[in-house]
Amino acid sequence: MSDAKVTSLDVARLAGVSQSAVSRVFSGASASQTTIAKVRAAAEQLGYRPNSLARAMITGKSRIIALVVAYLDNQFYPVAIERLSQALQARDYHILLLMAGNSPEGIDHVMQELMSYQIDGIITASVAMSSDLTDRCAALGIPVVMFNRGQDGTAHSSVTSANVEGGRKVAEFLLAGGHGRIAHIAGWQGSSTGRDRTRGFLAALEEVGAPAPQVIDGMYTREAAAEAARTLMAGPTPPDAIFVGNDHMAFAVMDVLRFELGLSVPQDVSVVGYDDVPMAAWPAYDLTTLRQPLNRMVEATVATLLAEIDDPDRGTEKVEIAGPLVLRGSARIPQGWT
Amino acid sequence: MSDAKVTSLDVARLAGVSQSAVSRVFSGASASQTTIAKVRAAAEQLGYRPNSLARAMITGKSRIIALVVAYLDNQFYPVAIERLSQALQARDYHILLLMAGNSPEGIDHVMQELMSYQIDGIITASVAMSSDLTDRCAALGIPVVMFNRGQDGTAHSSVTSANVEGGRKVAEFLLAGGHGRIAHIAGWQGSSTGRDRTRGFLAALEEVGAPAPQVIDGMYTREAAAEAARTLMAGPTPPDAIFVGNDHMAFAVMDVLRFELGLSVPQDVSVVGYDDVPMAAWPAYDLTTLRQPLNRMVEATVATLLAEIDDPDRGTEKVEIAGPLVLRGSARIPQGWT
DNA sequence: CTCAGGATTGAAAACGTATGCAAGCCGGGT
DNA sequence: ACCCGGCTTGCATACGTTTTCAATCCTGAG
Numbered sequence: 001m002s003d004a005k006v007t008s009l010d011v012a013r014l015a016g017v018s019q020s021a022v023s024r025v026f027s028g029a030s031a032s033q034t035t036i037a038k039v040r041a042a043a044e045q046l047g048y049r050p051n052s053l054a055r056a057m058i059t060g061k062s063r064i065i066a067l068v069v070a071y072l073d074n075q076f077y078p079v080a081i082e083r084l085s086q087a088l089q090a091r092d093y094h095i096l097l098l099m100a101g102n103s104p105e106g107i108d109h110v111m112q113e114l115m116s117y118q119i120d121g122i123i124t125a126s127v128a129m130s131s132d133l134t135d136r137c138a139a140l141g142i143p144v145v146m147f148n149r150g151q152d153g154t155a156h157s158s159v160t161s162a163n164v165e166g167g168r169k170v171a172e173f174l175l176a177g178g179h180g181r182i183a184h185i186a187g188w189q190g191s192s193t194g195r196d197r198t199r200g201f202l203a204a205l206e207e208v209g210a211p212a213p214q215v216i217d218g219m220y221t222r223e224a225a226a227e228a229a230r231t232l233m234a235g236p237t238p239p240d241a242i243f244v245g246n247d248h249m250a251f252a253v254m255d256v257l258r259f260e261l262g263l264s265v266p267q268d269v270s271v272v273g274y275d276d277v278p279m280a281a282w283p284a285y286d287l288t289t290l291r292q293p294l295n296r297m298v299e300a301t302v303a304t305l306l307a308e309i310d311d312p313d314r315g316t317e318k319v320e321i322a323g324p325l326v327l328r329g330s331a332r333i334p335q336g337w338t
Numbered sequence: 339m340s341d342a343k344v345t346s347l348d349v350a351r352l353a354g355v356s357q358s359a360v361s362r363v364f365s366g367a368s369a370s371q372t373t374i375a376k377v378r379a380a381a382e383q384l385g386y387r388p389n390s391l392a393r394a395m396i397t398g399k400s401r402i403i404a405l406v407v408a409y410l411d412n413q414f415y416p417v418a419i420e421r422l423s424q425a426l427q428a429r430d431y432h433i434l435l436l437m438a439g440n441s442p443e444g445i446d447h448v449m450q451e452l453m454s455y456q457i458d459g460i461i462t463a464s465v466a467m468s469s470d471l472t473d474r475c476a477a478l479g480i481p482v483v484m485f486n487r488g489q490d491g492t493a494h495s496s497v498t499s500a501n502v503e504g505g506r507k508v509a510e511f512l513l514a515g516g517h518g519r520i521a522h523i524a525g526w527q528g529s530s531t532g533r534d535r536t537r538g539f540l541a542a543l544e545e546v547g548a549p550a551p552q553v554i555d556g557m558y559t560r561e562a563a564a565e566a567a568r569t570l571m572a573g574p575t576p577p578d579a580i581f582v583g584n585d586h587m588a589f590a591v592m593d594v595l596r597f598e599l600g601l602s603v604p605q606d607v608s609v610v611g612y613d614d615v616p617m618a619a620w621p622a623y624d625l626t627t628l629r630q631p632l633n634r635m636v637e638a639t640v641a642t643l644l645a646e647i648d649d650p651d652r653g654t655e656k657v658e659i660a661g662p663l664v665l666r667g668s669a670r671i672p673q674g675w676t
Numbered sequence: 677c678t679c680a681g682g683a684t685t686g687a688a689a690a691c692g693t694a695t696g697c698a699a700g701c702c703g704g705g706t
Numbered sequence: 707a708c709c710c711g712g713c714t715t716g717c718a719t720a721c722g723t724t725t726t727c728a729a730t731c732c733t734g735a736g
Contacts, residue, residue, distance in 0.1 A: 362715090367694090
């Protein structure tokens with residue numbers, strides 16, 4: 001049946017038509033029913049598939065989009081990747097995966113490499129791009145959508161949840177629960193996501209005249225968050241509620257409270273997270289958390305990206321999607337809350 | 339500086355040399371010091387990068403390898419992807435990510451698409467390929483390495499941990515712990531990995547004349563594993579130890595034991611997992627488990643794949659790497675075990 | 677029967693690079 | 707002085723496709 005490489009020319013010869021005819025059949029251009037039939041039959045017999053690289057070179061569109069992700073420890077990102085991948089595959093796009101790692105300049109290097117593959121677009125998940133790289137993408141006309149992170153100076157589109165509002169919701173919830181000593185282990189303050197959640201949270205507390213909570217940056221890592229929890233609880237007035245900047249850190253905080261300090265959650269301390277990763281629903285944590293509407297964020301991300309690919313002059317877009325607070329067992333639930 | 343598309347011809351003109359010279363400089367072929375300098379300078383000024391697609395088309399090597407993965411719920415795979423990605427990036431390869439999903443034939447379709455990108459190799463993580471696809475890869479000379487899963491009939495390389503031996507170790511450990519009613523929630527018996535672990539486990543029990551344990555297939559999912567745990571514990575002789583086919587299921591089993599049935603681990607039931615994902619070390623689970631040596635498995639995977647790419651006639655290889663049993667708090671530890 | 681008009685078709689150029697080949701250059705040995 | 711050999715270099719071709727353009731076919735109206 002199928003030997004090594006079979007080209008459109010081989011198919012053309014077997015079908016008794018020109019190579020152009022074969023191309024037209026497979027690229028959807030017009031052709032008569034008879035030639036379509038002949039070409040299809042010959043292609044089937046030879047096991048022919050059009051070479052995407054050659055096609056990409058001539059059309060300028062590779063149908064490849066680059067997905068740049070910083071780390072996968074936080075369960076939020078594997079799940080997001082899974083959804084993004086499915087959504088893009090369904091639209092006949094393919095994903096070039098790139099781990100940004102922790103090297104701040106290494107990413108620029110690899111991104112440059114990526115550019116040479118004529119990718120049609122870029123999705124960054126929790127990764128900041130150097131402004132140098134940003135300019136480069138703009139110059140080459142490559143659309144970029146930042147998933148779950150904004151970046152102020154740049155002209156890129158972004159899709160996030162309504163983080164400021166989310167922070168507010170958590171504050172209101174904890175206040176309604178009658179918590180008097182509220183603390184905050186923040187998401188990395190170098191990220192817009194972390195800053196926005198913190199800002200909304202603090203603003204809501206301030207508006208009702210609540211005392212300003214103690215805030216420690218958890219850097220989005222288990223280690224920093226655990227250390228922050230220890231510091232908070234060892235202080236003169238240990239908190240009775242902690243808002244943690246994402247679920248990943250919240251699990252670490254709960255582990256410290258329960259297994260190092262022997263405290264009960266939520267009897268001694270209420271803990272609220274952010275994201276609602278699948279693990280938050282596991283009974284071992286049963287974490288009350290503000291849900292990031294992943295499916296809608298993913299849909300918005302691919303919709304925005306593909307729209308920009310189809311129409312380069314479309315302009316960018318900053319999408320914010322609000323999510324609900326999911327009430328579970330890790331935080332005291334105020335009277336009357338559903 | 340850099341405008342839209344800059345080709346080797348542009349660089350050649352600016353440098354006052356031929357296009358071939360530019361190509362030679364960037365492809366590492368020989369050239370005089372003076373031309374190298376001129377070309378480098380011109381390229382720098384224009385912001386030139388060789389077009390990988392064009393290069394791939396002529397050389398036949400795209401420096402892209404496809405990574406096919408079934409699901410990312412199990413933390414083992416995100417971590418594996420991270421490592422694989424880093425290892426391949428370090429060798430200047432790029433990763434085309436493909437989620438196999440649950441559609442058994444959908445994967446074949448997408449794989450066919452992938453082939454058209456002239457990928458240099460394929461890594462499958464816990465995914466079985468149809469024999470049709472297998473043949474196709476062989477015919478096209480595309481090396482395939484199966485990560486964490488074998489497949490008997492095929493001529494592909496595979497890298498797994500020593501699953502039979504691992505199953506034995508767990509059995510010996512539970513026996514030494516004095517457990518009398520041992521049960522097994524198996525990894526999916528449709529996978530070599532699941533079958534091997536089960537086989538080693540049962541063989542070790544049988545050799546010492548222990549009663550044959552009750553075995554239920556956990557299908558590698560939380561739901562099936564949880565249901566299996568309920569079934570086992572509701573039976574006439576509930577087990578005092580359960581070997582679970584991987585950590586991902588073991589967490590679900592522990593959740594059922596503790597939060598549905600109110601049992602203590604390991605006082606009432608010992609639980610042992612397989613994989614040693616990062617979460618197994620979290621105090622909320624503190625899971626005793628047989629470690630799959632991820633780093634070495636990843637190294638072996640890329641080494642095998644790249645070797646087959648460099649030398650197509652190299653033949654395939656089945657690598658098995660043994661891992662230790664990691665003693666933690668979820669299972670009773672026999673006297674004298676370290 | 678003739679002819680206009682649209683639908684099909686094939687030839688050829690283009691995409692951006694690598695590489696075989698022949699010509700040019702240079703140095704050293706006789 | 708001459709020639710032989712090796713190192714560089716440019717020319718031209720190839721990779722497999724899409725797409726323009728002109729030529730050809732067919733159909734139906736006059």
